Amino acid sequence: MKLFQQLLVAPAALGLLAPVAASAAELNINGVSDYAASGEQVTSISQFSDVYPTDWAYQALSNLIERYGCVAGYPNGTYRGQRAMTRFEAAALLNACLDRVTEVTDELKRLMAEFEKELAILKGRVDGLEARVGELEATQFSTTTKLKGQTTFVTGAVNAGGDDASKYIRSFDVNGNTVKVQRKNRNTKFSKSGLNGGANAYNRNYGAWAFNYDQRLAFNTSFTGKDKLYARLRAGNFVGENAFNGQGVNLTKLDIAENTSAATNNSVVLDRLYYKFPVGKEFTVIAGALARNTESLALWPSVYNKGGAKILDWTALMGTSGVYNKETGQLIGAYWKQKVKKGSNALSVSVNYVADDGDGNETDPTTGGFMTDNSQASFLAQLGYGGPQWGLAFAYRYGQCDSGNGYRRGTEFAKASNWNNQCWYTDANGDTVRTGSSANSYALNAYWQPKNAGWIPSVSLGWGINNTTSDNKLGGSAITTQSWMAGLKWDDVFLKGNDLGFAFGQPTFSTNNDSCDSTKYYSNSTRCSSTPFDGNYAFELYYNFQVTDNIAITPAVFYLSRPMGQNTRNLVENGQGYDGQFNIFGGLIQTTFKF
Numbered sequence: 001m002k003l004f005q006q007l008l009v010a011p012a013a014l015g016l017l018a019p020v021a022a023s024a025a026e027l028n029i030n031g032v033s034d035y036a037a038s039g040e041q042v043t044s045i046s047q048f049s050d051v052y053p054t055d056w057a058y059q060a061l062s063n064l065i066e067r068y069g070c071v072a073g074y075p076n077g078t079y080r081g082q083r084a085m086t087r088f089e090a091a092a093l094l095n096a097c098l099d100r101v102t103e104v105t106d107e108l109k110r111l112m113a114e115f116e117k118e119l120a121i122l123k124g125r126v127d128g129l130e131a132r133v134g135e136l137e138a139t140q141f142s143t144t145t146k147l148k149g150q151t152t153f154v155t156g157a158v159n160a161g162g163d164d165a166s167k168y169i170r171s172f173d174v175n176g177n178t179v180k181v182q183r184k185n186r187n188t189k190f191s192k193s194g195l196n197g198g199a200n201a202y203n204r205n206y207g208a209w210a211f212n213y214d215q216r217l218a219f220n221t222s223f224t225g226k227d228k229l230y231a232r233l234r235a236g237n238f239v240g241e242n243a244f245n246g247q248g249v250n251l252t253k254l255d256i257a258e259n260t261s262a263a264t265n266n267s268v269v270l271d272r273l274y275y276k277f278p279v280g281k282e283f284t285v286i287a288g289a290l291a292r293n294t295e296s297l298a299l300w301p302s303v304y305n306k307g308g309a310k311i312l313d314w315t316a317l318m319g320t321s322g323v324y325n326k327e328t329g330q331l332i333g334a335y336w337k338q339k340v341k342k343g344s345n346a347l348s349v350s351v352n353y354v355a356d357d358g359d360g361n362e363t364d365p366t367t368g369g370f371m372t373d374n375s376q377a378s379f380l381a382q383l384g385y386g387g388p389q390w391g392l393a394f395a396y397r398y399g400q401c402d403s404g405n406g407y408r409r410g411t412e413f414a415k416a417s418n419w420n421n422q423c424w425y426t427d428a429n430g431d432t433v434r435t436g437s438s439a440n441s442y443a444l445n446a447y448w449q450p451k452n453a454g455w456i457p458s459v460s461l462g463w464g465i466n467n468t469t470s471d472n473k474l475g476g477s478a479i480t481t482q483s484w485m486a487g488l489k490w491d492d493v494f495l496k497g498n499d500l501g502f503a504f505g506q507p508t509f510s511t512n513n514d515s516c517d518s519t520k521y522y523s524n525s526t527r528c529s530s531t532p533f534d535g536n537y538a539f540e541l542y543y544n545f546q547v548t549d550n551i552a553i554t555p556a557v558f559y560l561s562r563p564m565g566q567n568t569r570n571l572v573e574n575g576q577g578y579d580g581q582f583n584i585f586g587g588l589i590q591t592t593f594k595f
Contacts, residue, residue: 042071048079055081070097145221149595150214152256156588157209158243160202162581199582206243213237214256218272227277230288231270234258239265243586246313249563250415251507251538252586255316274331282339290357291331293397294324298335298348299384301393301445304460304487308499309544309554309590314409315503319485320443320464321408322508323397327378330360330370345387354378373434376401392446399439406439407466407481410508411536411565414481437470453491460487466508476529478510497546503539509565510534534565554590559583 045051045062052058061079065071071093073079112119214236221229238245238257246253258271274288274296286296294300294317302318310316317324333352340346354360355369356376362368369375377400384393399406407414442465449458463484485505493500510532542556561583562568568580 042073043069047077048073050078051081057081064097068097068100070100072096142221144223145219148218148220149593150216150218151593151595152214153211153591154213154244154254154256154588155209155211156244156586157207158252158584158586159207160199161583161585162199198580202248202582202584205241206248210242210244212242212244212257214258224277227275229275230272232272233268234271235266235268237266244588249412249560249584251312251314251409251411251536251560251563252558252584253313253409254588254590255310255313256590257313271328279334283334283336286331286333286335286352288331289361290328291333291354292326292328293331293333293352293354293378293380294326296331296333296335296352297350297382297384298337299350299382299386299391299393301384301386301391301447302460302462302487303447303449303458304489304501304503306489307491308489308501309542309552309556309592311501311542311554311556311588311590312503312538312540312558314507314538315485315487315540317408318443318445318460318487319462319483319503319505319507320395320445321410322406322439322441322464322466322481322483323380323395323443325378325397325399325406325408325441327354327356327380329357329377330355343388345385345391348382348384348386350380350382350384352380354380374401378406386447388449389451390446390448392444395443395445397439397441397443399441401437407441407508410481410483411510411534411563411567413534413565413567414478414508414510416477416567437468439466439468441466449489455490457488457490460489461485462505464508476516477514478512478532478534479514480510480512481508482506482511483508493543495546499544501540501542501544505538506536507538509536529566532566536560536562536565538563550594552592554592555588556590557585557587559585 042048042065045058045065051061055061061071061081215234217233219229219231221231223229236257238254241247242257243249243252244254245257270290272288272290272292274286274291276284276286278284284298304318305316314321317326331352331354333350335348335350337348338346353371354377355371356378359368359374359376360370365372365374367374371377379398379400380395381397382393382395385391386393409415443462444464445460445462447458447460450456461484464482466481468479483506485503485507487501487503489502490500492498511534513530513532516530538558538560540556540558542554545553545555547553563584564582568582
């Protein structure tokens, strides 16, 4: 008997065969005749008047009747379950069940023959999957780590327009009076401390077409399925006199151009290393030896770059770079995010502290250390409320002696004035003195996007204000600055998956300068001004063409109307102030490969 038939017959044998030694003397011929003569197969156990749910074999008998229909009773409607079973009766019962098994087997054979091709295809696929799983298990480098990579190519150039300021040179006495005006050599190198050299000098130094790359390899490791150990290797060549790295004018820096050190040009470096783990259902803790404050938040209050592309560093930071300044170093942080139904808005609170890399890993408290007066640290706190369609956030950052990097992106005048927030300065006696400086920055950001792609774009807005305090201010330098940005993004433009983005606004610019007096003037001989004249507008336009799920090509252009800000106003002719003109136009093609 085949195994399948044995399995089907087993319930009958276990439930119905009694341990009775049936000899010829015990054979009840009349009983066998009655059983065999009934010929009535029952279809439900309820048809037996003497079988009850409390009987120990009730379930087994019910299965035989309802599944196989091979149990017969006696003519009077009884089953007589307590009666001893003869071998003839057992043979009659088994024969009836085997007939049903044969019917089932024949039906299965018919079905198998009908779907023979389909079953063969499925078997082949299963065998192939088993082989691939075995190969993956044999070649995987870790059972807990996943590798993600991103390669980005950038090719493009920038061009400055406006006045050729190289024909003038200025000198002033302590009272701010012009004492010398003369023509300069046309080969004057462009200086971002002012319009020295002007547009022509800028183009000579930074106007060449360039081809750069950025390579990232990220290792995501999880030990519990909910935690994450993140390590990232990075290489690139955005170094030297490269406008896309923010040289010449800091606002031309691209978001992708982060590998800036000449020592790491085309070299692989570790630029992220942190561990993130949940505490309960709503809290998450982050700690890392190389982590970034903007990557340690429960909510990113913008959708301008979501699913699209990141071009300028300023727009990638939502126009509020004074708060979201990408401070990277030794970090501890945590955030709480309200647990809600998927797709609903959630309240969140995020806090983190970052000691500037290069200071937080020192053990000398007079020059660095973690959580010391000289850590050059940033403390960032954010209160957010948002979901898939809309959200908003209010954030605050305290900057400790930011050394010119606290506000990250802005006019050259506002950036240069950040020296007011440096940790140290040299006094009149030549001694190095701590300034006790600090920065307080505030940001308000919001976003909204339609439920379905169409002509109505998503809208992301940001506004920020910053204030610096120092015991060593220089007359005419910025002490209060502001910034704002509006970003519009259209999804599925021309083709599904392609995005069009446009952003405009004013990167960090001065709205309040320190007062001037006759003893304070710029070391670069620029005339001191207590009145802010630092306006500059920036525009960005990109189209993200998604070639495949893993390849995107993004042509983009940007324009900076007055990136030198108040420093643009340093041309002097015949002792009269002159408002020079200086603007920058840039174009590029950014190609991104993800794997």
